[in-house]
Amino acid sequence: MIKMQVIGNLGKDCVVNTVNGKNVINFTVAHTEKYKDSQGNNQEKTTWVDCAYWTDRTAIAPYLQKGQQVFVEGAPEVRSYTRNDGTAGASLSLRVREVQLLGRKGDGNESGTFQQSAPAARPQAASMQPAPVDDVADDLPF
Template identity: 40%
Template sequence: MLAVTVIGNIGNDAEIKEFNGQKFIAFNVASTERYKDRQGNQHSRTTWVSCLKPGESSVVTYLKKGTQVYVRGSLSVKTFNSGNGVQAGVNCLVRELQLLGSKQETQNEQQQPATTSTPPIYTPAGSASPFPPENEKDDLPF
């Protein structure tokens, strides 16, 4: 088995498709790699991955064009004949899927300056904090 991990943006709204009596969620993910060459010129290369996730679930409603996702699964490569000659397509049978956010949310986060303040830890009233008080001594032998 060839395992693959892809982080990228969905290129089309996901659809439920049926193959040999089994239902799958079908969508495409574009993963873009940005790099500089020796002369300092910036380049980018986008790889498209066709994804199939077995089963059907309500997650399909969130898999919209532009949504950033993390996908892990089994990799396969299929060759096909096109008008330009033989080409290959990268496919992934998805085992794990996580939504990372929409393209717009990701762009907004990149445009906003990072803050250095630490957000407060939320502790419901009446419950103990999972962290010991700062002034409490620990019993570690070192």
């Protein structure tokens, strides 16, 4: 199995389609990596990943908006095609198994995880703390 993980920002709002009776959420994630070249100059390289999330749980779609930072994980797929000039081309896309909302630029308040295999995935607040536990040590028989 080959697994790919990407953290980046959505380039535009997602699109929900139905293909052969199944729902698919399509979106594009941009990951920008900053580095210094051999002369010491700062450089940036942005990689765009086309994502397809095949799921019946389309409740996440309203949250997948332009600028939203996400973590996506899934299986990479290489697609071959012929360009208009007749030359061969290829693109990398991701068949998504899990999506995690990380927030918007400058906003770390929202976070949630959506998984293909989860029975009922719902967004969860990142700041959720466990409920306080009452002191039950006195009730234990040992």
